[in-house]
Amino acid sequence: MATTSAPTTAVPVSDVFTRQPESLWRQAIRAFFRQRSAVLGLTIIVLLVLVSIFAPLLAPYDPEQVLIGIENVQKRSVPCIHLFGCPADQPQHIMGTDGNNRDELSRIIYGARISLYVGFLTVGFAILIGVLLGAIAGYIGGWIDNVLMRILDVLLAFPALLLAIAIVSVLGPGLINAMLAIAIVSIPAYARVMRASVLSVKQEEYVQAARVVGASPIAILFQHVMPNALSPLIVQGTLGIGTAILETAALSFLGLGAQPPTPEWGSMLSAERNQLFSAPHLVFFPGLAIMINVLGFNLLGDGLRDALDPRLRR
Amino acid sequence: MLQYIGRRILTAIPVLIGVMLVTFAMARMIPGGPCVAMLGEKARPETCARFNAEKGFDRPIPVQLAVYIRDVATGDLGTSIRFQRAVTQIIIERLPLTMELGIVALIIATIIGVPAGIISAIRRNSAIDVGTMVGANVGVSMPVFWLGLMLAYIFAIQLKGTPFQLPPSGRLSAGVTSTPFFEVYGWSATKGTLLYSMYQFIANFYLLNSLITGQWSVFRDALTHLLLPSVALATIPMSIIARMTRASMLDVLGRDYVRTARAKGLTNVKVIMAHAFKNALLPIVTIIGLQLGSVFSGAVLTETIFGLAGVGRMLYEGITARDYPVIQGFTLVIAFGYVAVNLVVDLSYAFFDPRIRLE
Numbered sequence: 001m002a003t004t005s006a007p008t009t010a011v012p013v014s015d016v017f018t019r020q021p022e023s024l025w026r027q028a029i030r031a032f033f034r035q036r037s038a039v040l041g042l043t044i045i046v047l048l049v050l051v052s053i054f055a056p057l058l059a060p061y062d063p064e065q066v067l068i069g070i071e072n073v074q075k076r077s078v079p080c081i082h083l084f085g086c087p088a089d090q091p092q093h094i095m096g097t098d099g100n101n102r103d104e105l106s107r108i109i110y111g112a113r114i115s116l117y118v119g120f121l122t123v124g125f126a127i128l129i130g131v132l133l134g135a136i137a138g139y140i141g142g143w144i145d146n147v148l149m150r151i152l153d154v155l156l157a158f159p160a161l162l163l164a165i166a167i168v169s170v171l172g173p174g175l176i177n178a179m180l181a182i183a184i185v186s187i188p189a190y191a192r193v194m195r196a197s198v199l200s201v202k203q204e205e206y207v208q209a210a211r212v213v214g215a216s217p218i219a220i221l222f223q224h225v226m227p228n229a230l231s232p233l234i235v236q237g238t239l240g241i242g243t244a245i246l247e248t249a250a251l252s253f254l255g256l257g258a259q260p261p262t263p264e265w266g267s268m269l270s271a272e273r274n275q276l277f278s279a280p281h282l283v284f285f286p287g288l289a290i291m292i293n294v295l296g297f298n299l300l301g302d303g304l305r306d307a308l309d310p311r312l313r314r
Numbered sequence: 315m316l317q318y319i320g321r322r323i324l325t326a327i328p329v330l331i332g333v334m335l336v337t338f339a340m341a342r343m344i345p346g347g348p349c350v351a352m353l354g355e356k357a358r359p360e361t362c363a364r365f366n367a368e369k370g371f372d373r374p375i376p377v378q379l380a381v382y383i384r385d386v387a388t389g390d391l392g393t394s395i396r397f398q399r400a401v402t403q404i405i406i407e408r409l410p411l412t413m414e415l416g417i418v419a420l421i422i423a424t425i426i427g428v429p430a431g432i433i434s435a436i437r438r439n440s441a442i443d444v445g446t447m448v449g450a451n452v453g454v455s456m457p458v459f460w461l462g463l464m465l466a467y468i469f470a471i472q473l474k475g476t477p478f479q480l481p482p483s484g485r486l487s488a489g490v491t492s493t494p495f496f497e498v499y500g501w502s503a504t505k506g507t508l509l510y511s512m513y514q515f516i517a518n519f520y521l522l523n524s525l526i527t528g529q530w531s532v533f534r535d536a537l538t539h540l541l542l543p544s545v546a547l548a549t550i551p552m553s554i555i556a557r558m559t560r561a562s563m564l565d566v567l568g569r570d571y572v573r574t575a576r577a578k579g580l581t582n583v584k585v586i587m588a589h590a591f592k593n594a595l596l597p598i599v600t601i602i603g604l605q606l607g608s609v610f611s612g613a614v615l616t617e618t619i620f621g622l623a624g625v626g627r628m629l630y631e632g633i634t635a636r637d638y639p640v641i642q643g644f645t646l647v648i649a650f651g652y653v654a655v656n657l658v659v660d661l662s663y664a665f666f667d668p669r670i671r672l673e
Contacts, residue, residue: 037451154332157649161611162629166645169633170343246457250615253459254630266457273463273619280467287460295455302451 031307038303044296052113059106060092063263067101075101076272076279095285099272100261104282107263108289114264115293118179118248119241125183126244127237130190131229135221137191138198149195152188160185161247168256175248175264178257182247186240193236197229231308239301242294249290265290318664326657333649338382340645341638342375348395348636369395386646392639396632401643404628406511409647410518411485412624415616416609418521419544423552424602431559431598435567436586446556453553458612462546462619469542481539483621485520490535492520498527543620547612551605558601562594569593596666603659607652 022030032038051058067073071091079096080086095104133152137145155163167181198221201207207224215223249266251257253273258264260271265286272282348371349362357365366372370381385392391401430450434443470482486492494517496503503510517523521540524533566572567590575589614626625644632640 037447150328150332153329154336157329157333157653158336158645159607159611159648159652161614162626162645162648165614165630165633166340166641169636170340170345172345242455246455249457250459253457253615254618269457269460269463273459276463276467277471283460283463283467287457287464290457290460291452291455294457295451298451298455 028307032303035303035306037299038307041296041299041301041303044292045300048112048116048293048296051109052116055109055113059103059109060094061103061106063102063107063110064261065102067097067103073097073101075099076275076282078279079281096279096281098268098282099275099279104285107268108265108285110263111265111268111286111289112293114175114258114262115245115249115290118175119245119293119297122179122183122244122248123186123237123240125180126186126240127190127233129183130187131194131233133187134191134194134196135198135225138195138202139217139221139225145195148191152191155185155188161250164247164251165254165256168251173256173259175252175258175262178248178251179244181251182244185247186244189236189240190233193232194229197232198225201225201228231304235301235305235308238297238304242297242301245290245297246294315664319661322657322660322664326653329653330650333653334383334386334646335379337642337645337649338379341641342378344633344636344638344641347371348638350636382642391643391646394632394637394640396635396637396640401639402511404640405625405643405647406515407518408623408625408628410515410520411622412610412613412617412626414519414521415540415544415547415613415622415624416606418540419547419609419612420551420602420605422544422548423555423605426548427552427555428559428598431556432563432586432591434556434560435563438564443560447560450553450556453549456549458546458550459615459619461549462543462616465542465546466619480542482542485536485539485622486532487535487539490532492517492523492532492536493527493529495523495527498529543616543622546619547609547616550608550612551602554605555598555601559594559598562597563590566590566594596663599662599666600659603655603662606655610648610652 061067068075073091073093075097076099077093077097080090080093082088082092086092093103093105095108098104098107133148137148158166164178164181164185167184168177171177171180201224204224207220210220210224248257249264249269252264252266253270255267255270258267260267269283269286269290272279276283347362347366348369349357349365353361353365363372370378373381389402391405393400394404397404430446434446437443466482469478469480473479481487494513495501496513496517501513503513520536521533524530524536571593572585572590575585580589610626613624614630616622617624617627618630625648628640629644629648631637632644
């Protein structure tokens with residue numbers, strides 16, 4: 001704490017007492033940037049966001065363009081980088097070409113868009129529903145709380161990916177349905193966080209006071225409960241984005257998520273997995289991209305948890 | 315303690331009933347219905363009517379549900395539409411593989427994860443600590459299917475011809491068969507009886523079966539086949555276990571009783587193992603138990619990659635083929651197993667920490 005390790009040089013007494021204390025958010029931001037791994041996570045995500053925004057400028061080819069007849073390349077050709085001695089008369093493909101003669105690098109670059117879109121949308125939806133359910137359960141309590149929580153317990157009784165597979169099979173394969181399935185599977189986690197926060201502040205005197213002066217439940221929820229629930233939700237959500245990306249990629253890998261020719265990393269990997277022994281680069285790069293992306297969110301989530309929880313700050 | 319166990323089992327019952335209802339409903343919500351799935355899109359309506367009448371799909375939903383609950387209660391999980399075989403029989407054949415895979419994976423995850431976490435905590439902020447935590451972060455971020463394929467590429471192709479070569483698919487090499495222990499020992503059981511089913515179930519754990527009958531070449535072969543898939547499956551649990559162990563140890567190492575133990579002049583090893591680790595164990599045990607769920611999820615992917623006919627793969631195939639009895643039966647078994655594991659974790663918690671059962 002800054003106040004306990006006061007500098008030895010003389011500080012005017014009046015200054016110590018009148019100075020505004022640093023806000024909790026400012027402290028959290030400072031604590032966040034002190035962690036190298038968190039900064040690394042943030043950097044990865046910022047880079048990925050930039051890559052997805054500027055994908056048309058960065059990608060050397062259209063991700064869905066088949067290069068037969070346009071260039072003299074074989075399908076599944078190994079990476080060709082001019083800088084590293086690839087003959088100049090051959091077209092440059094930094095990550096090689098895939099089984100349909102498309103530039104792998106361009107597909108990986110565009111894949112970042114889909115990956116981030118999947119992560120944010122899925123978790124956004126799950127948080128929305130989860131917060132609503134958790135708030136209702138925690139605030140109203142009684143049998144409604146009991147019923148809601150038992151339903152969520154049933155959802156948690158299934159291994160997440162298996163439940164998601166079952167949901168997709170009901171909805172039909174496709175990226176949107178896969179995202180919906182992953183969102184449904186992750187609702188219980190957010191509902192529980194929200195419910196716990198509601199329960200922890202419900203009996204506080206300032207909430208009782210607000211109720212006495214006639215504040216509506218909605219107002220109490222937004223003014224008193226949400227600020228308390230915000231930091232665990234941010235942490236859970238950030239880590240959840242990583243999980244959502246990983247699980248959606250897994251569904252795509254099983255053929256239940258994004259369908260060809262969408263440049264989605266999981267389905268790109270799946271399409272070439274039988275060529276593992278002849279063209280390993282087509283399995284290696286999409287998987288590496290998924291890993292880096294998920295790693296970014298995991299590092300950021302861990303960093304946020306340490307920064308937002310004053311007890312964990314050191 | 316008994317009272318606590320009883321109470322905890324009672325709270326699991328509504329969840330299990332819920333699981334049964336969800337499985338039943340989900341299987342019926344899959345579009346197309348079993349007739350179209352089995353006989354194709356062009357199946358004639360009268361053929362489908364006959365098919366549905368034969369399988370009982372034309373009865374009202376509540377009747378189907380009642381029949382389903384009665385059957386489950388008597389241990390009958392129905393007959394696979396696709397294979398025309400009892401679902402319980404398929405489970406007897408496939409569950410041991412998934413359990414063996416999961417157990418080996420959890421053992422690998424624990425014997426690497428726990429010591430890594432302890433060392434990280436003791437040498438906090440050292441190079442070992444940073445390295446372990448970076449490794450753990452990368453480990454949880456890696457797609458299981460990608461790691462599995464990469465391992466297969468390295469150990470089956472790149473290391474071909476070296477002593478480190480490992481097979482990329484299957485349970486046993488061609489020509490190797492595991493003789494069931496009851497045949498080896500000449501124990502007789504009539505086919506179709508419960509005893510025979512139990513014998514078969516146990517014999518399908520190839521590692522266990524070859525171990526108790528001394529078929530060493532089969533044991534070695536089964537183990538080498540299991541190594542790559544279980545390492546792939548172990549990475550995420552291993553990373554989570556290492557992180558949890560580190561956090562739990564750090565928490566305990568700062569406590570007064572650890573300082574007292576040091577002040578008494580105990581050796582470092584004794585302080586860490588007898589005083590710190592023993593108290594840090596609780597959350598570690600919990601997290602290891604909870605990883606079993608992620609192991610089941612990962613099994614679908616690992617079994618797909620390594621060509622293993624386990625529960626995960628079977629369930630996935632059942633869903634795509636709309637084989638209702640298989641979907642219901644397998645989901646039920648997996649969910650029951652999951653709930654049972656959570657129950658055991660909770661009970662172990664109460665066993666290790668008396669404060670919990672007295673609440």
